[in-house]
Each structure stands twice: as structure tokens, then as C-alpha cells.
Amino acid sequence: MSGIKKIGLLTSGGDASGMNATIRAVTRYAKYKSLDVIGYYEGFKGLINNNSTVMDLNSVGGIIDRGGTFLYSARSEEFKTEDGMQKSIQNMKKDGVDALIIIGGDGSFRGAHDLHERGVKVVGIPATIDNDINGTDYSLGFDTALNVIISLISKIRDTASSHDRLFVIEVMGRNSGLIAINSGLACAADYILIPEVKVDLVRIANKIRNHREGKRHTLIVVAEGAAKASDVAASIKLLVGHEVKISVLGHIQRGGYPSALDRLLAAGFGKKAVDLLLDGKSDCMTAIQGNVIKSCTLEYAINNRKEVSKELYDLAHILSQ
Numbered sequence: 001m002s003g004i005k006k007i008g009l010l011t012s013g014g015d016a017s018g019m020n021a022t023i024r025a026v027t028r029y030a031k032y033k034s035l036d037v038i039g040y041y042e043g044f045k046g047l048i049n050n051n052s053t054v055m056d057l058n059s060v061g062g063i064i065d066r067g068g069t070f071l072y073s074a075r076s077e078e079f080k081t082e083d084g085m086q087k088s089i090q091n092m093k094k095d096g097v098d099a100l101i102i103i104g105g106d107g108s109f110r111g112a113h114d115l116h117e118r119g120v121k122v123v124g125i126p127a128t129i130d131n132d133i134n135g136t137d138y139s140l141g142f143d144t145a146l147n148v149i150i151s152l153i154s155k156i157r158d159t160a161s162s163h164d165r166l167f168v169i170e171v172m173g174r175n176s177g178l179i180a181i182n183s184g185l186a187c188a189a190d191y192i193l194i195p196e197v198k199v200d201l202v203r204i205a206n207k208i209r210n211h212r213e214g215k216r217h218t219l220i221v222v223a224e225g226a227a228k229a230s231d232v233a234a235s236i237k238l239l240v241g242h243e244v245k246i247s248v249l250g251h252i253q254r255g256g257y258p259s260a261l262d263r264l265l266a267a268g269f270g271k272k273a274v275d276l277l278l279d280g281k282s283d284c285m286t287a288i289q290g291n292v293i294k295s296c297t298l299e300y301a302i303n304n305r306k307e308v309s310k311e312l313y314d315l316a317h318i319l320s321q
């Protein structure tokens with residue numbers, strides 16, 4: 001027996017499509033297991049300020065297909081302090097909350113781990129469009145973001161090939177090239193720049209100069225953490241002498257209704273998170289590995305970096321010859 005009767009739920013860090021579907025899954029499954037659920041607004045900030053709402057079957061109706069998070073998200077520096085953490089723990093006690101489910105990225109999981117070390121039962125659900133959390137093949141929001149990016153780059157490709165243009169397209173990914181490499185491969189980008197690989201503009205310029213005859217567009221995808229699109233474009237123009245257009249996709253990559261994969265993940269992760277708590281587990285997160293919903297320790301998730309596969313990186317460039 002876990003002794004858990006009431007769980008708290010929050011979304012933290014960058015928003016990711018599928019967060020709402022996950023809030024729905026956690027709430028409905030917890031209700032099915034006869035648990036009470038409280039949602040804290042604005043992540044850890046709401047936990048510190050005791051800004052919460054009682055969740056029931058109706059409060060999560062009609063949200064499965066909405067992007068963003070209706071519990072809102074925020075970054076909280078105060079939560080990182082001992083004082084902020086103690087305020088959060090006191091508020092949970094006041095609310096009678098026995099355990100917390102945290103939907104967010106690696107930063108949020110560091111906070112979750114800190115709460116666990118102070119005696120709070122916590123389970124994380126990985127949600128970040130960067131998909132950089134170790135231990136899970138997918139995090140919520142990644143697949144939706146990829147689909148949004150693919151649809152946008154396809155539109156750029158239409159105009160690029162009509163006018164024989166060279167485009168540099170900047171996508172998200174401050175520290176990780178996973179979005180860039182996967183979207184670039186899926187869109188047949190000619191070159192993909194990621195933070196993990198040193199930018200070699202001369203090599204790109206040579207490839208552009210040696211493009212096979214008949215090719216009418218060049219697409220370069222750059223992760224924001226690798227270089228700025230405007231800098232890459234200026235350097236290539238200088239090296240190749242060809243006009244270069246840029247497109248910075250920006251926050252549009254975060255929006256939109258969740259993909260089928262993210263909705264299915266939301267259902268599986270929501271159920272698994274509640275089951276983990278009822279099994280007496282803490283300090284862990286839900287994960288999907290080889291199409292099976294599993295769990296993984298928070299320690300493993302936050303202390304190991306998820307690498308971009310060299311094979312995938314090489315394949316993307318081989319196929320774009």
C-alpha cells in the first residue's frame with residue numbers, strides 16, 4: 001500500500017504540445033483509481049504561492065487537442081532556494097497532497113529530485129520539444145514540433161525551388177541538435193548544423209558550389225545553439241557569392257495541436273506515472289523505450305546527456321548528395 005490519496009500535478013519549464021493531453025490522462029486515471037487531484041498553476045511558482053485548482057473529470061474535458069498547457073508554465077528561481085523548496089513542501093502538506101507528478105524537462109526534474117531528497121514522493125513525465133532527456137526515446141512535444149517544422153520547411157522548399165534559392169532555416173535547440181537533425185533529415189536538408197558538431201562553413205560552401213546540375217534549391221537547417229541563421233547566411237554569401245535567404249522559425253515551432261504520437265504518449269505516460277506512485281515508487285520518470293512504456297530513475301535522466309546519433313547525422317548528409 002502506497003498510502004497515497006491525493007496527488008498534485010504541475011507543468012514546468014518550456015511548454016510542449018501534449019502537456020494538456022497528459023494532464024487529462026493523469027487526472028482521469030487517478031480518478032479511476034479513486035485518488036484526488038490538485039493542479040498547481042505555473043509550475044513550481046504555483047507550488048510556492050499555493051496557486052492551485054481542484055481537478056476533476058470535467059475540468060480536463062475538451063483539452064486533449066490543445067497545444068500549450070492550461071495549468072500554465074513558468075520558470076522559478078525561488079524554487080531553487082532552500083526557502084522556496086520548504087514553502088513548496090509546506091503548501092503540499094497544507095493541501096494534503098501525498099505525492100507530486102511533474103510534467104517538464106530536465107531542469108524540472110532536477111527540482112523534482114531535490115524535492116525527493118527532502119522526503120516528497122515525485123514522479124516526472126518527460127515533456128520538452130528538444131527531446132534531450134536521457135532514458136526515454138521520446139519526450140512529449142518533440143513529435144508535434146517536428147511535424148510543425150516539416151510542414152513549414154516544405155513551404156520554404158516550394159518557393160526555394162521555384163526561384164533557385166538558397167535558404168538558411170533556424171530551428172530550436174540551444175544545447176541539442178536533435179530537433180535540427182531529425183527535421184533536417186525528414187526535409188532532405190542539404191546541410192544540418194548542430195551544436196554538437198563544429199560548424200565548417202568552407203565545407204558547406206564547397207558542397208553548394210559542387211551541387212549537381214539541375215538542383216534548384218539549397219536548404220540549410222541550423223539549430224539555434226550551433227549558429228545564428230543570419231551569420232551563416234552572411235558567411236555563405238561571402239564564400240559562394242550567391243544570395244542567401246533566411247527564415248527563423250521561432251516560437252511557432254512550439255504551438256499547434258498535438259500529433260497522434262504525442263497524444264498516445266500522453267495517455268501511456270499519464271497512466272504509468274499514477275501507477276508508479278501507487279506502487280510506492282518515487283524519484284523516477286515515465287519513459288518509452290522500444291515502444292514500451294517503462295520508467296527510469298531521475299538521476300539517470302538528469303546526469304546523462306542524450307547524444308545525437310552519429311549514424312543519423314551521417315545518413316542525413318549521405319542522402320542529401
Ligand code: ATP
Binds near residue numbers: 079105
Ligand atoms: P525545457 O527543457 O523545456 O526548458 P525544463 O524543465 O528543463 O524544460 P528549466 O527552465 O530548465 O526547464 O527548469 C524549469 C524549472 O525547474 C526552473 O524554473 C526551476 O524552478 C526548476 N529547476 C531547474 N533547475 C533546477 C535545479 N538545478 N534545482 C532545482 N530546481 C531547478
